[in-house]
Amino acid sequence: MPRLSTRELPEHSNSLPLPGFVSLRTPYRRDFFPGYLSQDSRPRTHQKHTLSLSSIPSRVVNFNPFSLQPTKRHTMFAGAASLLLLLPLAVATPLGARQADSPVTVTVDTNPAGPTNSVYNWARGWEDEFPIHPSCNATNRAQIAAGLRETVQLAAHARDHLLRWGSESEIARRYFGNASVAGPIGWYSRVVSGNKVGMLFRCDDPDRNCATQEAQVLTLKSPGWAGHWRGDNATQETVICDLSYERRLPLAAVCSRGYTVAESPLNTYWATDLLHRVFHVPLISDLRLEHYAEDYADALRIAATDPDLAVLDSDALQYFAIDAWAYDIAVPGIGCSGEVPQVSPTSPPAAPEPTSTQTADASCHTHDDGFVHC
Structure with a gap:
C-alpha cells in the first residue's frame, strides 16, 4: 500500500x-x-x-x-x-466586485416645497455706522469718518466705565449726582450700536448757515459755525461746516496744549463735538436730551440738586465722557479735570430752556458765556 x-x-x-x-x-x-x-x-x-x-x-x-x-x-x-x-x-x-460596482440611485428633490430663504433674520437692515453724504469730498469724508469713529470710542468707554464702576465712580457722581447710571449707559449705547438708518452727515450747506455765519466772522467778530443740526428742515441730518476742519482735535491730543475739562471749550475735540451733534438727532435722543446746563459749573450744580435732570443733560453726558477718557485713557489715574468748582446743594433756579440767538437758526442756542451751540 x-x-x-x-x-x-x-x-x-x-x-x-x-x-x-x-x-x-x-x-x-x-x-x-x-x-x-x-x-x-x-x-x-x-x-x-x-x-x-x-x-x-x-x-x-x-x-x-x-x-x-x-x-x-x-x-x-x-x-x-x-x-x-x-x-x-x-x-x-468576481461576483462580489461586480455587486460592489453596481450603481446606486439617489433621488434629490431640486424643487422643495416652500421658499428656501424664509429664515427670519432679526438684524436685517441694522446699520450701526454713521452715513456720510456724497456731498463730502474725499478729505472732508476722511476727517468726518475719523471723528465719528472717535465719537463711538468715546461713548463706548463712557458706557464701559459706568458698567465697571456704576454709581461708585467719583466721576459719575460728579456729573450725575446720585441718579441711576442706567440712563447714561443707554444713551451711550445708542451712539455706539444704535440703528442709524436715516441719519446723515453732509457737507453741502443746504440751509446756507455755514456760508452766512462764516461771513459774520469777519464783519461781526462772530465765532462762526462749525456745523449745525438741521432741525425742522431735516431732523435726522447734520451739516459739517469748514470751520470744523480748522478747530477740532483728535482724542490723541486730550490733556495736551493746556486743555482741562473744567476750563476748556467742550467742543475742543472731534469726539465731543460730534457726540453733542448726534445727541440732537431724534433717532439717538428720542428728543429727551437737551442743553440744560449753561456751563461746567452749572452742570455740576444740576447734578447736585436735580440728578434726574442731569442724566438728560447733553452737556453733562459730554463732560462725563471726556473726563472719564482723560482719567482712564489719556493720562491714566491722573486725567486733566482742572479746577473743579465747589458746588453747594442749594436750590437752583429752574432749569433754563434752550434759547435761540437772533442771528442763528432755531436749532442753535447761546450759553451765558456767549458760546453758540448749533
Missing part, C-alpha cells in the same frame, strides 16, 4: 490548517493557481483554468493520487485538498 508522505511547512501568517492533520499547514498564497489571480489580487475574468490535484505544488504534499487501495487517511487528505482548492475560488470570485 502506498504511504502518504507529508513534509512540514514553515509557519505563515495566513496559512490554513487541513482537517485531520495538525502538523500540516498549507500557505494560502496568490501564486497557488497561476494566471487566476493577478499581482494586484484582482480577478481576471477573461481566463479559464481547469483545476486538478496535479496543479498543487509538489512542495506542499507528495502522494500517489492513483492508488488503487486508498486508506482512510488518503480519503481524508483528498477531501481536505479538494476543499483547499475550492477556497480560492470562493474568495476570488
Whole structure:
C-alpha cells in the first residue's frame, strides 16, 4: 500500500490548517493557481483554468493520487485538498466586485416645497455706522469718518466705565449726582450700536448757515459755525461746516496744549463735538436730551440738586465722557479735570430752556458765556 508522505511547512501568517492533520499547514498564497489571480489580487475574468490535484505544488504534499487501495487517511487528505482548492475560488470570485460596482440611485428633490430663504433674520437692515453724504469730498469724508469713529470710542468707554464702576465712580457722581447710571449707559449705547438708518452727515450747506455765519466772522467778530443740526428742515441730518476742519482735535491730543475739562471749550475735540451733534438727532435722543446746563459749573450744580435732570443733560453726558477718557485713557489715574468748582446743594433756579440767538437758526442756542451751540 502506498504511504502518504507529508513534509512540514514553515509557519505563515495566513496559512490554513487541513482537517485531520495538525502538523500540516498549507500557505494560502496568490501564486497557488497561476494566471487566476493577478499581482494586484484582482480577478481576471477573461481566463479559464481547469483545476486538478496535479496543479498543487509538489512542495506542499507528495502522494500517489492513483492508488488503487486508498486508506482512510488518503480519503481524508483528498477531501481536505479538494476543499483547499475550492477556497480560492470562493474568495476570488468576481461576483462580489461586480455587486460592489453596481450603481446606486439617489433621488434629490431640486424643487422643495416652500421658499428656501424664509429664515427670519432679526438684524436685517441694522446699520450701526454713521452715513456720510456724497456731498463730502474725499478729505472732508476722511476727517468726518475719523471723528465719528472717535465719537463711538468715546461713548463706548463712557458706557464701559459706568458698567465697571456704576454709581461708585467719583466721576459719575460728579456729573450725575446720585441718579441711576442706567440712563447714561443707554444713551451711550445708542451712539455706539444704535440703528442709524436715516441719519446723515453732509457737507453741502443746504440751509446756507455755514456760508452766512462764516461771513459774520469777519464783519461781526462772530465765532462762526462749525456745523449745525438741521432741525425742522431735516431732523435726522447734520451739516459739517469748514470751520470744523480748522478747530477740532483728535482724542490723541486730550490733556495736551493746556486743555482741562473744567476750563476748556467742550467742543475742543472731534469726539465731543460730534457726540453733542448726534445727541440732537431724534433717532439717538428720542428728543429727551437737551442743553440744560449753561456751563461746567452749572452742570455740576444740576447734578447736585436735580440728578434726574442731569442724566438728560447733553452737556453733562459730554463732560462725563471726556473726563472719564482723560482719567482712564489719556493720562491714566491722573486725567486733566482742572479746577473743579465747589458746588453747594442749594436750590437752583429752574432749569433754563434752550434759547435761540437772533442771528442763528432755531436749532442753535447761546450759553451765558456767549458760546453758540448749533
